[in-house]
Every structure is written in structure tokens, then in C-alpha cells.
Amino acid sequence: MLTSWTLGFLLLATVRGKEICFEHLGCFSNEKPWAGTLQRPLKIFPWTPKDIDTRFLLYTNENQNNYQLITATDPDTIGASNFRSDRKTHFIIHGFIDKGEESWLSDMCKKMFTVEQVNCICVDWRKGSRAPYTQAVHNIRVVGAEIAFLIQVLSSETGHSPENVHLIGHSLGSHAAAEAGRRLEGRLGRITGLDPAEPCFQGTEEEVRLDPSDAMFVDVIHTDAAPIIPFLGFGMSQKVGHLDFFPNGGKHMPGCQKNILSTIVDINGIWEGTRDFVACNHLRSYKYYSSSIITPDGFLGYPCDSYDEFQEHGCFPCPSGGCPKMGHYADQFKGKTSAVEQTFFLNTGDSGNFTLWRYRVSVTLAGKKNVNGYIRIALYGSNGNTKQYEIFKGSLKPDASHMLDIDVDLNVGKLEKVKFLWNNHVINLFRPTLGASQITVQSGEDETEYKFCSSDTVREDVLQSLYPC
Numbered sequence: 001m002l003t004s005w006t007l008g009f010l011l012l013a014t015v016r017g018k019e020i021c022f023e024h025l026g027c028f029s030n031e032k033p034w035a036g037t038l039q040r041p042l043k044i045f046p047w048t049p050k051d052i053d054t055r056f057l058l059y060t061n062e063n064q065n066n067y068q069l070i071t072a073t074d075p076d077t078i079g080a081s082n083f084r085s086d087r088k089t090h091f092i093i094h095g096f097i098d099k100g101e102e103s104w105l106s107d108m109c110k111k112m113f114t115v116e117q118v119n120c121i122c123v124d125w126r127k128g129s130r131a132p133y134t135q136a137v138h139n140i141r142v143v144g145a146e147i148a149f150l151i152q153v154l155s156s157e158t159g160h161s162p163e164n165v166h167l168i169g170h171s172l173g174s175h176a177a178a179e180a181g182r183r184l185e186g187r188l189g190r191i192t193g194l195d196p197a198e199p200c201f202q203g204t205e206e207e208v209r210l211d212p213s214d215a216m217f218v219d220v221i222h223t224d225a226a227p228i229i230p231f232l233g234f235g236m237s238q239k240v241g242h243l244d245f246f247p248n249g250g251k252h253m254p255g256c257q258k259n260i261l262s263t264i265v266d267i268n269g270i271w272e273g274t275r276d277f278v279a280c281n282h283l284r285s286y287k288y289y290s291s292s293i294i295t296p297d298g299f300l301g302y303p304c305d306s307y308d309e310f311q312e313h314g315c316f317p318c319p320s321g322g323c324p325k326m327g328h329y330a331d332q333f334k335g336k337t338s339a340v341e342q343t344f345f346l347n348t349g350d351s352g353n354f355t356l357w358r359y360r361v362s363v364t365l366a367g368k369k370n371v372n373g374y375i376r377i378a379l380y381g382s383n384g385n386t387k388q389y390e391i392f393k394g395s396l397k398p399d400a401s402h403m404l405d406i407d408v409d410l411n412v413g414k415l416e417k418v419k420f421l422w423n424n425h426v427i428n429l430f431r432p433t434l435g436a437s438q439i440t441v442q443s444g445e446d447e448t449e450y451k452f453c454s455s456d457t458v459r460e461d462v463l464q465s466l467y468p469c
């Protein structure tokens, strides 16, 4: 049997520098900028639409567990489905690394149904993604074309405006979304790139990859932006949206172990051999997004020039215009399209809902003697209390102040009190006491500063409570 892979190869061999055309999708060139470039030396055609077999699985609030298959070439399938043109439509597009985790797409839809009424379409292009990486890179051009074609049919058949369409693409899926957006000439409402794939895309022409012109609003989450050689970072470090979020700096995600290979020879080999082992950072992008749907007050991104600056007490609190939220609610940010490549940093947790909230804590010590040890504080507010966070370790001098930005796993709400504790790990014959005379806590989101005071000192491991003053 003549597969499209061999057919493509034959075409490559016989009609070099031509294009391949498919019914209802048009023609695909294998010339620059699509192929024959530094990043894409091989002149490859995409597989046929039939071989890629792009399928659109529609979930709605009315059918959350069982999808309805809709096709653009048979609009009756749309008419007979639960598709509602007066609702927003989210498409979720998987990438090259999706094996064993296909359920994340429909799980993301289910989270959306808990907060809004939407059409949620999972795009399945499994057959086209199970190919050598360099082939899958070209197959997404057909996937993108199929998505654009369906959006056009939805518009003509039901009056559903492309402005109300949001494409969420992971890895290669980000660039499939970009291709759909390019074909719709920027009329698409929004594209979210979840760790857009780096190899064959980084540094290429805007036409072949995700960029801000692909939709009215483009937001990007970078979670695996370390260089592919030698760190096996699959995601782009290049900024390609209006808003580019770099959680945890964008390279190494908490809870992920990173293998480092010293020599990489073949790009297809990397993807085939390692995707199950080292994809943790890469997959975090959609986990953060999914969690953001049900955490509307979380994932605040701080505008900053670098992660180092963010970590070293810079870029805090949010500016007067506020901070955007990474993920589902990024489109609520007022300045979202005021510029391209706006850069934001935040830290996340290593599991659970991943969301953390940043506070700046400053502790002024009280006591009579210097001791070596550490100090911890816990925040108590209208939404509950945090665990204890270490603020400083070293020589604890009376009247000294110690400041630290902490990322806590709870939005404390209105702060009501702070508890302080110190410890020095050795037996203290003289049983010294130490305390905090003043603690200030500033919320990153709204700049509000809370001040707490006490005139007490306590023995080690005894909690001291400080109240507003």
C-alpha cells in the first residue's frame, strides 16, 4: 500500500519545490518558509487529511461525558449536535507528546463546564501525531487548516463569530492553532499556547509558527524553555504572544526531575525515546491551565524583566494597572493587547492545584541576646491560615529586620494576625527569649500593607501572636 509518507517522499523526489493540494483545504508548499530553511532543512509535505484523520469531539454542558462527533464537510452533524452558537467555543489541541494522557483534554472541558456554559471541542489528530517528529511538524499544517475550515463553516452555518472562538494548543498543537489563526487572518478571538514546541519553530518566520498576529489575543505559558540541547527543553524560550508567562522561570517546574543528556544526535530520536520520561516540564503547561479554570483568583503573573530579578525581591507588588492571571482568565487583563511579548513571572507549587499567592513579609526582631537560628511566620486571614514559612536563618539580632517574598498556598484574604516562631536547634541553658516587635505583610495583588505588633518575647518553639497596630 502506498502510504502518504511514501507518497510524500515520492513527490519530494519527483516534483521538488512544488506543492501538494487537498480538497477543501487548498495547497501546501514545501518551499520557504515552510521547508528548506535552517530550522527545517528537509523538504517534507504534510500527510493527507485522510491519513491524519483530524476529528472534532464536541462536549457541552449538556453532554459532559460523551462527545458528539462533528465534521465541517457534513454540517448536518453540527445541526444535530448540542453546539450552541450563542456560547463561546474552546478548541483544545494536543501535541506530539500526549500518549497515555489523552483524558486531559476532556478533563479540561469538564472544568470549564463548572464555571461557564461553552462549546468545548477536543481536536484529535492522533494518527498524524504518531509520526517522526519532523513529519508531525508538517502534519499540523493540515490540522490547522481543518480547524480553520470548521470555524468558517460554524460561522456560515450558525452565525458563530470567529471572535468567540478560543484555541488552546499544547506543544505542536500551539502551532496548529497558529496555522488556523493565520488562515482566518487574525479574526480569531484568542489563542493560548501551552508550551509551544521549540524544534523546527523557534526562530522561524511568523507565518509558520505561533505569533501575536494569529489571533486578536495570544497568551502563552512557557514551562520547558530550557534549550533542547543539552537540556531536552521541548518548549520555546522565544516570546510569541501578547502575554508570555514564565512560571518558575519557565525552565524547570517544581515536582519535575530533569534528565540531562550530553549528546543529542537526532531530533526524531529524542522525541521517540524520551517523551515518557522527560516530558514532565512540558506537560505542566496544560496542568497549570486546567487548574487555573477553577482557581479564578490564582496564578497572578508579575511583570518583570527576568526571573532572577523577580526572585530577588524585584517586581513586587503588582503595578497600578494590576497583574494578569496566567491561564484561563488571562483575557480579563486590561492591558492584554497593549503590547506584544509582555513578560510575566510567578511561582507555582509542585502538585495539587499548583497555585500560590505572593506576600512580602518583613520581620523586626526583639530580645536581649543574639542567637543563631531561624525564624518562621504563619499568616492568618479571613480565608484561613497558611503553614509556617521560614523568613530568615542565621544570626538573630535584636532590632534587626528581615524581609522575604513568600509564595503561599492559600489566598489568605483580609489579614487578621500573624504568628511568629523561632528555633536554634541547640539546648539553651540560659533559655533565651526572642520575639517579633513588628511584622508587616504586603499582598502582591493589591499593594495593601498590613502591620502587626507585639511587645512580647517567647522561648524557642513557642508561638507568638501579633495583632494589627
Ligand SMILES: [Ca+2]
Residues within 6 Å of the ligand: 178, 179, 182, 206, 207, 208, 209, 210, 211, 213, 214
Ligand atoms: Ca503565525
